[in-house]
Amino acid sequence: MxxxxxxxxxxxxxxxxxxxxxxxxxxxxxxxxxxxxxxxxxxxxxxxxxxxxxxxxxxxxxxxxxxxxxxxxxxxxxxxxxxxLFELGARASTPRRLIVAATPVLVQLFNATGEHLNVAVQEGCDMLSVISVRGRLRPAPSRAGVRVPSATTALGKAVLAFTDDESVIGSAMTGLDSRRREIFVRELAAVRTEWVAVDRCETFPGVVGVASPILSPDGDPLAAISVAGPATDMDVNRMMPLVRHAALALTHRLGRQAA
Missing domain, CATH: 1.10.10.10 (Winged helix-like DNA-binding domain superfamily/Winged helix DNA-binding domain)
Structure with missing residues (x-):
């Protein structure tokens, strides 16, 4: 008893x-x-x-x-x-693999854009930045170790679009009204077609983000990579293929690591 x-x-x-x-x-x-x-x-x-x-x-x-x-x-x-804590964090397998594989990809992407770069993994309803490269934005919109909401960021949309678990997508949409939910669902469908997501000042005022998913060999989303710049002169159409190419390159590098 x-x-x-x-x-x-x-x-x-x-x-x-x-x-x-x-x-x-x-x-x-x-x-x-x-x-x-x-x-x-x-x-x-x-x-x-x-x-x-x-x-x-x-x-x-x-x-x-x-x-x-x-x-x-x-x-x-x-x-x-x-x-x-840093020692324990450094032992986390996914971030460590990402850092090793992402470094040359990020160097090329930064040389091509000069903008703020992020690689982030999903954690709950947020995206957790594991790698951050400062660009011309001041102050930087995010940095390694910072969480951003999946439902508004390009990083989150890129990952959620390839997430099979509907409960995860539903949790990310908590707090969105019916109109915003409809828009969000359409955005995810577009990401699945174009392999690129956009955040037009939804998360940070005056900051536009473009992201693409990083997938496992089985097609599951591991992370996402993004470019962020000022809304005043960020050329989204120019950034889309650059980010998509970087994500594909990082996906292939991670696949070779796992092989």
């Missing part, structure tokens, strides 16, 4: 549910790491406690543990992401 939940534990769970405070230790650790990552700089104990809703004393203790294990590093201004 299950042991009864104590009044104190029940109260703590209710309080956490009401305030949005992370409940278990792992939730709290992840909340702290996410907050530090999203700050794009240093974070103090007070800032972390305010952002996560975790008691300051608990934040201080968990940060100390994370520092000892090199997930965080202390500075004079607070804490920053440590090398241990």
């Amino acid at each position: 299950l042991a009864p939940i104590s009044a104190s534990t029940d109260t703590a769970i209710m309080r956490s549910a009401l305030t949005g405070e992370p409940v278990c230790v792992l939730d709290r650790i992840l909340a702290i790491l996410d907050t530090v990552r999203e700050s794009h700089g240093t974070s103090t104990i007070t800032q972390l406690a305010q952002a996560t809703g975790i008691p300051k004393s608990t934040v201080s203790r968990l940060v100390g543990d994370l520092v000892r294990h090199r997930y965080l590093v202390r500075t004079d201004q607070g804490v920053v992401i440590g090398l241990r």
Whole structure:
């Protein structure tokens, strides 16, 4: 028989549910790491406690543990992401394979366009940038490690167009009204025909993106590659074949790696 939940534990769970405070230790650790990552700089104990809703004393203790294990590093201004996380990230097979295969392709694409380049993989309803090359856009619309929504970005449309799982596409469309859903479905159909997707200032104001999918030998989407530039003078028609060629080249390189 299950042991009864104590009044104190029940109260703590209710309080956490009401305030949005992370409940278990792992939730709290992840909340702290996410907050530090999203700050794009240093974070103090007070800032972390305010952002996560975790008691300051608990934040201080968990940060100390994370520092000892090199997930965080202390500075004079607070804490920053440590090398241990970069080491773990570097072991992720898909990004590592992409970086190795994509480098010469990105060099050629950058020489041909001079624009901001991204290679991203799908994660949930977002696209996660794993490689970013800065072009003439200032500030850069995204960088490695940053998420962008799949439903608006050219990167996301390029991947979703070749995704067989309807539930993934449905999740990506959450929040879109009926008119925007119809447009989105038509866009995906066009991408399947043309192998190229376009984001006309949907994600970042004044920024146009063009992307093409990177597929596995079985035709499953592994990632997407994009070019982004200012809407004022970005020649989308010129970029389309360049991005499509780069995606095909990267698809072939990844296929040779797997063979």
